[in-house]
Amino acid sequence: MYIEIEHARKTFLKQSGETFTALEDVTLSIERGEFVCLLGASGCGKTTLMNTIAGFESLTSGSIRIDGKPVRGPRQDYVMIFQQYGLLPWRSVRKNVELGLESKKISRAERSRIAEEYLKLVGLSGFAEQYPRNLSGGQQQRVAIARALAVKPEILFMDEPFGALDPITRCRLQLDLQRIVRNETHTVIFVTHDIDEAICLADRIVLMEADPGRIKNIFPVKLNRPRYRSSPDFIAMRQRILREFFPVNDTQIEYFI
Amino acid sequence: MKVFRQIWTIIVSVALLLALWEAIVRFSDISPALLPSPLVVLKAIAELCRNGSLRQNITDSLWRFAIGYVLAISAGTILGILVGWYKSIFDYLNPILQFLRPIAPVAWMPFIVLFWGIGDLPAIVIIFIAAFFPVLLTTARAVINLDPVYLKISANYGVKSPSILWKIVFPAVFPQIANSFHIALGSAWIFLVSGEMVGTQSGLGFMIVDARNNMRSDHLLAAMVLVGAIGLILDLLIGKAELAILKFWGQTDVH
Ligand SMILES: Nc1ncnc2c1ncn2[C@@H]1O[C@H](COP(=O)(O)OP(=O)(O)O)[C@@H](O)[C@H]1O
Ligand SMILES: [Mg+2]
Numbered sequence: 001m002y003i004e005i006e007h008a009r010k011t012f013l014k015q016s017g018e019t020f021t022a023l024e025d026v027t028l029s030i031e032r033g034e035f036v037c038l039l040g041a042s043g044c045g046k047t048t049l050m051n052t053i054a055g056f057e058s059l060t061s062g063s064i065r066i067d068g069k070p071v072r073g074p075r076q077d078y079v080m081i082f083q084q085y086g087l088l089p090w091r092s093v094r095k096n097v098e099l100g101l102e103s104k105k106i107s108r109a110e111r112s113r114i115a116e117e118y119l120k121l122v123g124l125s126g127f128a129e130q131y132p133r134n135l136s137g138g139q140q141q142r143v144a145i146a147r148a149l150a151v152k153p154e155i156l157f158m159d160e161p162f163g164a165l166d167p168i169t170r171c172r173l174q175l176d177l178q179r180i181v182r183n184e185t186h187t188v189i190f191v192t193h194d195i196d197e198a199i200c201l202a203d204r205i206v207l208m209e210a211d212p213g214r215i216k217n218i219f220p221v222k223l224n225r226p227r228y229r230s231s232p233d234f235i236a237m238r239q240r241i242l243r244e245f246f247p248v249n250d251t252q253i254e255y256f257i
Numbered sequence: 258m259k260v261f262r263q264i265w266t267i268i269v270s271v272a273l274l275l276a277l278w279e280a281i282v283r284f285s286d287i288s289p290a291l292l293p294s295p296l297v298v299l300k301a302i303a304e305l306c307r308n309g310s311l312r313q314n315i316t317d318s319l320w321r322f323a324i325g326y327v328l329a330i331s332a333g334t335i336l337g338i339l340v341g342w343y344k345s346i347f348d349y350l351n352p353i354l355q356f357l358r359p360i361a362p363v364a365w366m367p368f369i370v371l372f373w374g375i376g377d378l379p380a381i382v383i384i385f386i387a388a389f390f391p392v393l394l395t396t397a398r399a400v401i402n403l404d405p406v407y408l409k410i411s412a413n414y415g416v417k418s419p420s421i422l423w424k425i426v427f428p429a430v431f432p433q434i435a436n437s438f439h440i441a442l443g444s445a446w447i448f449l450v451s452g453e454m455v456g457t458q459s460g461l462g463f464m465i466v467d468a469r470n471n472m473r474s475d476h477l478l479a480a481m482v483l484v485g486a487i488g489l490i491l492d493l494l495i496g497k498a499e500l501a502i503l504k505f506w507g508q509t510d511v512h
Contacts, residue, residue: 074409099416
């Protein structure tokens with residue numbers, strides 16, 4: 001397996017002095033090229049799990065290996081996309097996308113060409129010389145995605161990347177993201193608390209639960225793409241997941257957006 | 258329209274001050290030799306303009322101020338970034354800074370004069386001291402409180418130390434630094450006069466001492482009015498620059 005997480009445990013020392021268990025015995029394997037969604041309510045340790053895989057935080061015990069090698073810290077080939085975009089406001093859109101290329105041996109002209117290419121991929125061709133402040137939230141997140149893809153990362157981590165966007169922009173970005181990552185065949189780990197978003201995007205949904213943060217269940221999603229929220233298979237999948245959260249009879253479940 | 262309103266309010270408030278001043282001169286029994294009326298002070302300014310001494314004094318003051326201030330904000334910014342980045346330095350330095358800070362810049366004066374003698378330097382050093390500490394502390398704090406997302410981005414996109422300092426850290430905290438430049442300008446200008454009251458032979462502070470020695474209260478008030486007016490203009494200019502920076506960084510909706 002490409003990513004192997006074994007008995008991962010993460011505790012924090014709270015200010016009161018007690019230890020708080022954010023992750024308890026998490027074991028999970030992810031294949032190369034897989035799109036995995038971590039789904040669960042706030043506080044169930046999704047961000048913590050992702051930060052430890054990405055090397056931003058270390059585990060209290062257990063191990064994480066990527067491609068056979070233990071994770072020792074953040075790396076340039078595993079990049080993260082944040083809910084608040086994390087763009088550099090003093091740089092133009094193009095210079096933002098070029099950020100990761102500057103530490104590689106790439107000429108200025110080539111950097112510029114690559115930036116244009118990825119801006120085109122995310123549908124922002126005409127925006128290269130704009131500044132982030134002039135862009136909508138959805139456009140800013142597209143820039144962040146272009147910046148991440150431009151360095152051709154092996155793994156893309158996305159922490160509720162569409163969480164701050166309105167529902168329509170969100171849907172559009174979900175559709176575009178499917179198109180983009182299918183072409184680029186990255187491994188993607190995507191955190192969300194939105195069930196539909198997870199079904200829309202994931203090859204596999206990892207359902208998490210809080211207190212202590214742990215994996216509750218894993219669902220492979222075998223629907224054809226592009227996926228539409230109104231299709232019967234989609235609705236059936238949604239029902240299955242909801243049943244995990246609210247274990248009652250089928251007929252009692254009503255779920256409206 | 259907003260600009261007109263702004264100008265209008267300034268005119269009205271200056272007029273009110275002048276009217277109050279004039280009223281005090283007229284209706285109190287303070288001798289006009291001690292408190293001259295606004296018109297007399299205006300005449301004094303005109304006279305000082307004509308004989309060229311005013312221009313010389315203002316230019317000298319502005320030069321000293323510019324040198325002290327620019328040195329202070331450059332040193333304050335660079336040291337502030339280093340000290341904030343290597344936080345353990347800050348932890349050791351902060352108690353010292355907090356101890357030095359309440360010592361008014363003028364209290365350094367005897368030492369400054371002992372070390373460097375009289376002339377331009379004491380004034381420049383005092384302006385430096387007055388501007389340096391606010392910039393240093395604000396910059397260091399801003400770096401310490403830098404949004405951790407910038408560090409994650411730097412790690413992901415291969416921005417390493419030390420280039421992270423000028424590629425990411427400095428621009429990320431620049432709006433706060435600009436604000437400290439603004440605050441430092443105000444406090445340094447206040448100390449310009451004290452700096453020039455010892456040992457210089459020109460400048461606005463010297464004008465004040467000179468007027469006192471010659472018992473020319475009209476010249477005294479003329480110098481005070483000019484210190485206030487130039488300080489106000491400098492503050493307005495840097496305020497505009499700060500606002501432009503905030504807008505560029507996308508940190509304000511003010512247009
Ligand atoms: N640095 C930290 N110190 C203390 N507690 C933390 C820290 N990071 C996360 N936690 C706690 O761990 C739990 C899981 O957090 P998180 O992984 O952010 O959850 P999620 O992303 O699923 O909302 C939360 O209860 C949070 O308060
Ligand atoms: Mg989270």
